[in-house]
Amino acid sequence: MNALIGLQPHQAELRPPLVTPRLVLRGWHISDAPAALAVFGNAAVARWLSPAMDQVPDLAAMRLLLQQWIAESSRAMPPAGRWAIQRRGDNQVIGGATLLALPPGNEDLELGWQLHPDSWGHGYASETTQALAGWAFRHDVDELFAVVRPGNTRAAAAVRRNGMHWVGETSKYFGLTLQVFRLRSADLDEAAPYTQSPPTDAARSVAGQRSPSPA
Numbered sequence: 001m002n003a004l005i006g007l008q009p010h011q012a013e014l015r016p017p018l019v020t021p022r023l024v025l026r027g028w029h030i031s032d033a034p035a036a037l038a039v040f041g042n043a044a045v046a047r048w049l050s051p052a053m054d055q056v057p058d059l060a061a062m063r064l065l066l067q068q069w070i071a072e073s074s075r076a077m078p079p080a081g082r083w084a085i086q087r088r089g090d091n092q093v094i095g096g097a098t099l100l101a102l103p104p105g106n107e108d109l110e111l112g113w114q115l116h117p118d119s120w121g122h123g124y125a126s127e128t129t130q131a132l133a134g135w136a137f138r139h140d141v142d143e144l145f146a147v148v149r150p151g152n153t154r155a156a157a158a159v160r161r162n163g164m165h166w167v168g169e170t171s172k173y174f175g176l177t178l179q180v181f182r183l184r185s186a187d188l189d190e191a192a193p194y195t196q197s198p199p200t201d202a203a204r205s206v207a208g209q210r211s212p213s214p215a
């Protein structure tokens, strides 16, 4: 076990921390449970995540979920994975981000973010998007998707702000009507306001194709 970042050595190699000007995206640790609960136990966040996941009721449930996420991430093939979003200024974990295969086909890779409401409106989701999309496109992925529930205006604004294009509405994921947005590598080049830097020792020490047709 790598004590510095809490990951097995091969995991650290598979998913090195992604460092942006203000954030480090790194694997989850069980010790993140209180910060994670503040996010995933928050009704204002969880309302947009169901039915993929429910509001987390307490610390014990959060710890269990983190255990599952860490295990899932260790089995997932990069670029897929789950990341904690840690602010570099104060080392606070302010949310999470995911690159996960969308059911039912598991062929489309979905980008997702979950930030504590205190951290909305600072551009952190955008900074995360740039870093994770850059990571995905370096792994032979041509396009990424975001699926947004109608009414989630903040998420819709965030995806558009980052160069994602509206594809259509679909009910093929989770049995809900969702708005589908797509990001291709050229879109990222146009939107890219951030440059991602390679992980530094300091960051390591704090951390760890096709188009869906709208139904």
Ligand SMILES: CC(C)(COP(=O)(O)OP(=O)(O)OC[C@H]1O[C@@H](n2cnc3c(N)ncnc32)[C@H](O)[C@@H]1OP(=O)(O)O)[C@@H](O)C(=O)NCCC(=O)NCCS
Pocket: 044, 045, 046, 048, 049, 112, 113, 114, 115, 116, 119, 120, 121, 122, 123, 124, 125, 126, 127, 146, 147, 148, 149, 152, 154, 155, 157, 158, 161
């Ligand atoms: C969706 C979500 C991640 C969006 O977060 P966000 O903070 O609104 O998104 P961004 O990172 O793009 O931030 C943009 C805002 O930060 C402001 N901002 C401040 N500093 C900035 C900077 N340096 N760079 C960019 N934007 C900045 C922008 O002006 C914009 O403000 P506005 O919302 O008042 O127009 C967040 O609302 C969330 O976690 N929601 C709950 C979970 C959820 O819905 N997840 C998505 C499911 S599809």
